[in-house]
Amino acid sequence: MKIAHLVSTFPPYHGGIGNIAYHYARELALLGHEIEVFTPNYDEGARALDRENRFKVHRLGPWLKYGNAALVPQLLWKLSSFDIVHLHYPFFGGAEWTLFLPWIFVKPPRIILSYHMDVIGDGVIKLFFKGYAKTVLPVLINQSSAILSATQDYSDSSAISRYMTRKPVKVIPYGVSNLFQPKERNEKLAGRLNLSSSDSVILFVGGLDRAHYFKGVNLLIEAVAKLKRPGIKLLIVGNGDLIPVYRDQVRKREMQNQVAFITGVTDQELPDYYNLADMTILPSINRSEAFGLVLLEAMACGKPVIGSSLPGVRAVIEDRKNGLLFQPGDSEDLKEKIQFILDHRETGERYGLSGFKKVEEHFRWTPIVGQVEKAYQEVIAKQPA
Structure with a gap:
């Protein structure tokens, strides 16, 4: 055809x-x-x-x-x-x-x-x-x-x-592409990002332009600010004209040593970022988010995921099976879900394995x-x- x-x-x-x-x-x-x-x-x-x-x-x-x-x-x-x-x-x-x-x-x-x-x-x-x-x-x-x-x-x-x-x-x-698979931590990349082996790494991947305002990056920054625990690093991967807005939010929260914005990452490089992270989060605020490909990419790398409880996203994340859902727009609920993964590492690993199997079977x-x-x-x- x-x-x-x-x-x-x-x-x-x-x-x-x-x-x-x-x-x-x-x-x-x-x-x-x-x-x-x-x-x-x-x-x-x-x-x-x-x-x-x-x-x-x-x-x-x-x-x-x-x-x-x-x-x-x-x-x-x-x-x-x-x-x-x-x-x-x-x-x-x-x-x-x-x-x-x-x-x-x-x-x-x-x-x-x-x-x-x-x-x-x-x-x-x-x-x-x-x-x-x-x-x-x-x-x-x-x-x-x-x-x-x-x-x-x-x-x-x-x-x-x-x-x-x-x-x-x-x-x-x-x-999701076969590029995304579980792999060993890229120590060279970790060093470039100033990540120690004891750091807990939270990852966001997505558009950072005005067309993707609904991704909820500001909400994620607020949730991480509420955690009040050492060794938390938030990696925000993406490109767009809203980066200065998010940087300003980070500066006002005095989180410059906690949050890194990484631009220009290629599809070939992305799997290394997922495999560095302890979890990937999609904090979208409304139904303009209809699915969440980044969740599949993280799951394909064997990582637990957290996402907004929105139609479409719920088809990817089975709550408390391969990740956690939180109330859209609720930074306190998101903070608690992040805290749960950090405090229950074995459960997070189980979510990651379940997500990987789901991708291999269906996605x-x-x-x-x-x-x-x-x-x-x-x-x-x-x-x-």
């Missing part, structure tokens, strides 16, 4: 949706399909990386852009020859152009929509997102031949739940993308001759 993936962000930008689209494209190309990715061009240096892929990446110059939204009408005349167009929602400025495909092509491609997350925001942006969800989203869903979601829990409580009676959702989880990319391929085949089989 000839398949196009439309996605608002793509590596080297660090974000869950782009990461997922990358692994879909990579695995589908390995299965012999002709894959092309269409994404806005935010980084001129990214084109050099694209030559390493087994699939084509088209980085489109946006006519207008705001955050991760980009107006790319040139999509219209680039999608005529595909069997499947896989739209990764949300993609403001890109998704809307798929609505015109049935009007301009005699045999339009079939649309698959992956619903990654509800978009919330604040102020005027919040009003825009609400209006979009009530007007454009229903039309996008109606034109799609299949809707994919990572968890039933999230789709049942999301903006698409009201449309599920007429357009059932196919649940296919996201996965590796190759079998997951096999399910995506099957969804495509079912859609093509239903297409009129």
Whole structure:
């Protein structure tokens, strides 16, 4: 099959949706399909990386852009020859152009929509997102031949739940790369980060830009500040324009010797950070967090995880089996969960082993993308001759 993936962000930008689209494209190309990715061009240096892929990446110059939204009408005349167009929602400025495909092509491609997350925001942006969800989203869903979601829990409580009676959702989880495995502590990295063997290391990995405001980094800093015990080190790994804001919070809390911000970490380097840590935490504050790939990465390295009790995240973390859930937005509850792992090392190790087994059984990319391929085949089989 000839398949196009439309996605608002793509590596080297660090974000869950782009990461997922990358692994879909990579695995589908390995299965012999002709894959092309269409994404806005935010980084001129990214084109050099694209030559390493087994699939084509088209980085489109946006006519207008705001955050991760980009107006790319040139999509219209680039999608005529595909069997499947896989739209990764949300993609403001890109998704809307798929609505015109049935009007301009005699045999339009079939649309698959992956619903990654509800978009919330604040102020005027919040009003825009609400209006979009009530007007454009229903039309996008109606034109799609299949809707994919990572968890039933999230789709049942999301903006698409009201449309599920007429357009059932196919649940296919996201996965984790085989790069992420348990391994020995990287002592060279530990030395570079000034970590001693007696330090307790808490890890956060995620976007630190305004598009990822919901990750709850400020909440995590507050929770760690409340621990009041020596030897705690918080590693915050990621890139983005909110780093100065978080640094200021750390300075005001006088935690400069406790918290390290680490930027520019590659996917190949990330497993060393997970394996250094005693736990990984995803402290997201609202349902813009729909899954939590970093939790899978930590679990794949055999580490216990702590996450907000949000739809989607609950499908990854089984409370008191492979990690702990805490009340979203509650820094005191998060502090207590961190304290529990620190005080019960054997239990934490048991959570880590359980998480590793769960990843191996359910969350590796190759079998997951096999399910995506099957969804495509079912859609093509239903297409009129």
